[in-house]
Amino acid sequence: MRYSKTDIGLLIIRVVIGASMMAFHGLPKLMGGVDTWTKIGQSMQNIGINFLPTVWGFSAGFTETVASFLLILGLWTRPASWLLAFTMLVAAVMHFSKGDGLSGASHALEFLAIYVAFGIMGPGKISIDKK
Numbered sequence: 001m002r003y004s005k006t007d008i009g010l011l012i013i014r015v016v017i018g019a020s021m022m023a024f025h026g027l028p029k030l031m032g033g034v035d036t037w038t039k040i041g042q043s044m045q046n047i048g049i050n051f052l053p054t055v056w057g058f059s060a061g062f063t064e065t066v067a068s069f070l071l072i073l074g075l076w077t078r079p080a081s082w083l084l085a086f087t088m089l090v091a092a093v094m095h096f097s098k099g100d101g102l103s104g105a106s107h108a109l110e111f112l113a114i115y116v117a118f119g120i121m122g123p124g125k126i127s128i129d130k131k
Contacts, residue, residue, distance in 0.1 A: 074127020
């Protein structure tokens with residue numbers, strides 16, 4: 001089977017973005033333990049959720065790790081992408097609420113755009129979803 005340039009490009013984006021999110025954001029959050037999870041989970045207050053910050057913080061790290069791995073594989077890509085998009089939305093809102101402005105929130109917004117795009121279009125043909 002011959003793959004299009006688009007499918008090869010989507011694979012490259014999935015692998016690079018997924019590995020970056022998993023290695024530099026997800027795993028450090030998971031390894032940070034309860035204090036880290038609680039601190040991160042308090043970001044949910046910015047969207048009106050004021051309960052169980054430790055659970056929300058753990059969920060962010062878990063999502064950034066496991067959903068990123070699924071993105072790399074191209075397995076359950078759309079649901080994984082929407083979970084990651086929500087996590088990045090909360091991160092962007094947190095940066096804006098801290099007064100970081102667009103320069104502080106830009107990284108989360110960039111990831112958000114990529115995850116929304118994968119949520120809409122899927123992983124491409126070079127994926128487990130398509131096999």
